[in-house]
Amino acid sequence: MTPAPFTRAGAQASWKEFLPRVKEYAVRRNWVESGHGNVSRLSPALRHRLLTEDEVIRDTLAHHSFPAAEKWLQEVCWRRYWKGWLERRPQVWTGWRQRVRELRGNLPAEVLEKAEAVAAGESGVACMDLIARELITTGYLHNHARMWWASFWIHAEGLPWELGADFFFRHLLDADPASNTLSWRWVAGLQTPGKTYLVRLSNLEKYAHAGLLSDRGGSHRIADGAVTPRLPHDYADLSRCPLPDFPTSLPARAGRTGLWLHADDLAPEVGPLAAFAPDAVAAFTSGRSYRERYHLSENRIQALHTVLADGIARAGAHFGCAAVLTDADDTAAAIGAWARSHQLTEVVAFAPAVGPVLDGVPRLSSQLAEGGIRLTFIQRASDAHAFAFAGAGFFPFWEKMSRHLRSSDSAAL
Ligand SMILES: Cc1cc2nc3c(=O)[nH]c(=O)nc-3n(C[C@H](O)[C@H](O)[C@H](O)COP(=O)(O)OP(=O)(O)OC[C@H]3O[C@@H](n4cnc5c(N)ncnc54)[C@H](O)[C@@H]3O)c2cc1C
Numbered sequence: 520m521t522p523a524p525f526t527r528a529g530a531q532a533s534w535k536e537f538l539p540r541v542k543e544y545a546v547r548r549n550w551v552e553s554g555h556g557n558v559s560r561l562s563p564a565l566r567h568r569l570l571t572e573d574e575v576i577r578d579t580l581a582h583h584s585f586p587a588a589e590k591w592l593q594e595v596c597w598r599r600y601w602k603g604w605l606e607r608r609p610q611v612w613t614g615w616r617q618r619v620r621e622l623r624g625n626l627p628a629e630v631l632e633k634a635e636a637v638a639a640g641e642s643g644v645a646c647m648d649l650i651a652r653e654l655i656t657t658g659y660l661h662n663h664a665r666m667w668w669a670s671f672w673i674h675a676e677g678l679p680w681e682l683g684a685d686f687f688f689r690h691l692l693d694a695d696p697a698s699n700t701l702s703w704r705w706v707a708g709l710q711t712p713g714k715t716y717l718v719r720l721s722n723l724e725k726y727a728h729a730g731l732l733s734d735r736g737g738s739h740r741i742a743d744g745a746v747t748p749r750l751p752h753d754y755a756d757l758s759r760c761p762l763p764d765f766p767t768s769l770p771a772r773a774g775r776t777g778l779w780l781h782a783d784d785l786a787p788e789v790g791p792l793a794a795f796a797p798d799a800v801a802a803f804t805s806g807r808s809y810r811e812r813y814h815l816s817e818n819r820i821q822a823l824h825t826v827l828a829d830g831i832a833r834a835g836a837h838f839g840c841a842a843v844l845t846d847a848d849d850t851a852a853a854i855g856a857w858a859r860s861h862q863l864t865e866v867v868a869f870a871p872a873v874g875p876v877l878d879g880v881p882r883l884s885s886q887l888a889e890g891g892i893r894l895t896f897i898q899r900a901s902d903a904h905a906f907a908f909a910g911a912g913f914f915p916f917w918e919k920m921s922r923h924l925r926s927s928d929s930a931a932l
Pocket of ligand 1: 563
């Protein structure tokens with residue numbers, strides 16, 4: 520399998536190669552091929568915005584007609600749909616994190632041991648075990664394999680969806696708070712109430728590559744009709760809050776300003792910050808927090824480091840100023856120290872999505888406020904648009920989004 524790209528240059532090259540194949544995507548995408556050549560493998564690049572959805576949509580519409588590319592465009596827009604949905608209900612993310620901690624602390628030892636064994640690829644259902652091991656080894660799974668395995672975990676093994684989602688979050692190199700949490704909720708039957716996704720052997724026989732089913736051990740457990748829904752209790756508070764209202768262009772600046780780059784958007788050279796002239800740029804990793812708080816796999820920690828290092832190198836070259844990547848146990852304190860050392864009066868950043876970066880913002884704001892330093896978030900106009908459409912289900916969202924894409928000048932995206 521060709522590795523997924525973790526730099527902007529690599530993502531641009533992969534995208535250029537995939538672009539002509541967009542026209543076959545609708546008919547080929549559901550097959551789990553060995554090597555995954557039928558799908559783009561762009562998810563880590565899109566999740567961290569080494570490449571933006573706007574660039575992908577613009578190129579797609581420049582090379583293909585809307586009807587020929589619609590399925591592809593829809594899939595590319597699913598990420599923004601999930602992000603927009605979660606943006607209005609951030610407590611679904613924090614509630615999931617809280618449940619993971621509670622379950623780890625309170626579940627009986629035999630349930631935790633079973634969860635560990637299934638995640639290690641020792642369930643006894645050979646094809647599901649291959650999928651678990653593929654995730655641990657490569658950090659990637661095809662969408663169909665994610666659906667099968669999540670369904671197996673919840674509905675066949677009877678394990679809490681929250682812990683399965685945490686296993687994915689720790690290992691997927693494209694781990695995305697919105698796409699992951701909400702897709703797991705969907706498989707569990709919580710996201711679209713009453714609609715569960717049930718794994719069936721005949722579906723694997725149709726869509727999986729031969730290697731996945733070469734060992735049929737335990738497959739009677741996923742025979743058609745053998746897996747029945749186990750509807751978990753929904754602990755989430757689904758009430759909505761208003762969408763945050765961030766500026767979509769940079770207001771006039773006075774004083775010394777710095778750009779804080781983070782893992783939610785690593786393409787400052789395209790979009791509303793492209794003409795910014797910061798005095799300094801910085802990004803931060805936190806190996807300790809990745810390991811102790813989120814229990815991320817070493818592959819995922821390495822991938823985070825690579826994408827941030829790429830973002831910093833490009834930002835330094837684009838803005839022509841000092842750009843550093845620092846590992847710090849306490850990111851908020853480190854950003855505060857960096858801002859003070861450059862005598863900044865303002866720190867500017869892309870608005871973080873609901874997830875780990877945003878979780879650190881209250882502490883960061885107070886650290887900066889203590890030094891009289893302002894924190895300004897800028898949102899891409901295309902995110903503001905998409906999030907405004909994502910109030911309810913995907914299909915009403917797509918109706919508005921596709922109308923918007925068809926009517927907007929694709930060069931302006
Ligand atoms: C249980 C479960 C957990 C998931 N967790 C994540 C996750 O943590 N991070 C993540 O990026 N995706 C997640 N997905 C969605 C999807 O599986 C991946 O985005 C996709 O498989 C990535 O591979 P690709 O880039 O080759 O996709 P392609 O088929 O080439 O699609 C192109 C792009 O469209 C977007 N996309 C495609 N399908 C989806 C989808 N169903 N939801 C959201 N965006 C989509 C992605 O940005 C993807 O890169 C999850 C799906 C399920 C069922």
